[in-house]
Amino acid sequence: MEEFLNFLRFEKRYSPHTLVSYQTDLGQFAAYLKSACELDNPAQATHPLIRGWVVELMQDKLDPRTVNRKVACLRSYYKFLLRTGAIAANPMLRITAPKMAKKLPEFVPEEALNGLLNSFEFGDDFAGLRDQLVLEMLYGTGIRLSELIGIHADDLSLPASTVRVTGKGNKQRLVPLNPTLKQVIERYQARRAHEFGAAAGPLLLTDKGEAMYEKFVYRTVQRYLSQITTSRAQQHPHALRHAFATHLLGKGADLNSIKDLLGHASLAATQVYTHLSVDRLKSVFEQAHPRA
DSSP, X not given: OHHHHHIIIIISOOOHHHHHHHHHHHHHHHHHHHHHHOOOXXXXXXXXXXXXXXXXXXXXXXXXXHHHHHHHHHHHHHHHHHHTTSOSSOGGGGOOOOOOOOOOOOOOOHHXXXXXXXXXXXXXXXXXXXXXXXXXXXXXXXXXXHHHHTOBGXXXXXXXXXXXXXXXXXXXXXXXXXXXXXXXXXXXXXXHHHHHOSOOSBSOBOTTSOBOOHHHHHHHHHHHHTTTOOOSGGGSHHHHHHHHHHHHHHTTOOHHHHHHHHTOSSHHXXXXXXXXXXXXXXXXXXXXXXXX
């Protein structure tokens, strides 16, 4: 298992968050094999044993999305074992993941979000400017939380109005900066230099001048978005990424452009936002059409 995790870490360049999830899932699977089957080596597991674990997870009423993630982890693990010659046949070929109900992503409504960003007094101190930049950057670029905290000062090119973002698999892309976001960045950088010096390194810092981390961003986003929505899902940093894509699509942006901005590897991942757009059109139709 350690060789597999190192493969994900150094060759696949998976994020620390994903690595922790895979390590947890594999640990739970190994514990199940040990307790239920007295099997010490997961490489020796057959498809009935694996199916038994999946059934037990479902009987424990785990969310199907969680079960699917664990199944995906095992698929990667046994594919790795097959490629390295540790096993002669892949037992996952006969494993079927549970079906999931299609869940549309939660996003913050455009009017409420713009109202917050346009009217809230964040303040001119470092914390206020930093918090404003967190919100404006997530909504203005559609980047992931991990991509946000990975941005360094030298990734910005204000004359070109772009930021270099490092996404999944260490793939880099250039994302445009809107004029409002550029102004927020310039004000933040000036205050950052005054407080902590103009040193290179992570763009976003905590109040102590340390590199920003995920929980800090979570708390920051939730504190502000809780003022405009009571939905916990809409208070999540990823809700701003969903809002970015949904609002672009609603204004007529084409799906391929949104795909590139989001850093999706395929168009299939982006197409979920077309469902959001259709649902919104249906809602408007039902409210406005006299025969609806």
